[in-house]
Amino acid sequence: MTVKLRTVEETEKIGEIIGEQALPGQVIVLTGDLGAGKTTLTKGIGKGLGIHTMIKSPTYTLIREYEEGRIPLYHMDVYRLEDAFDLGLDEYLLGDGLCIIEWGEQIVDLLPDSYLQLELRRGQGEDRELAVNIKGTETPELKAMKEKIEACR
DSSP: OEEEEOSHHHHHHHHHHHHHHOOTTOEEEEEOOTTSSHHHHHHHHHHHHTOOSOOOOOTTTSEEEEOSSSSOEEEEEOTTOSOHHHHTHHHHHTSSSEEEEETGGGGGGGSOSEEEEEEEEEOSTTOEEEEEEEEESOOHHHHHHHHHHHTTO
8 A cells, every 4th residue: 555645744744643653662664765755754753753853864874863752763774784783783673662774675684573664655746655564464553553654645
């Protein structure tokens, strides 16, 4: 199922809905071309978690941690990552925060048995399409989050 997003504000709003639903220990993998809106979506997720700090792309830092929300947000970009074990990703993935992983399909062997995958595709201008998929076991929490996102169509 895909959701049409016509503006940057709509992309952030969907993110906010996701952040409001997020639970400790959940993992969300974001996929999409450069400039597809992955960081914009994450800004909305941070807002939904109650984070007021500016969410920035972790492209060159690999991980940005935001502790001020109702649960911690760990925003990762593993595009340039050579060795996930050296970075200690398992500590984050098994932790009590929400892990948002850009380009997470590159570390699929490290991901938990169940996670949400969100694929952003660019359209004309600001238009985007968001494909929502549960990978692995469909937990009630992930199913509820997916349904909440899809209700925004």
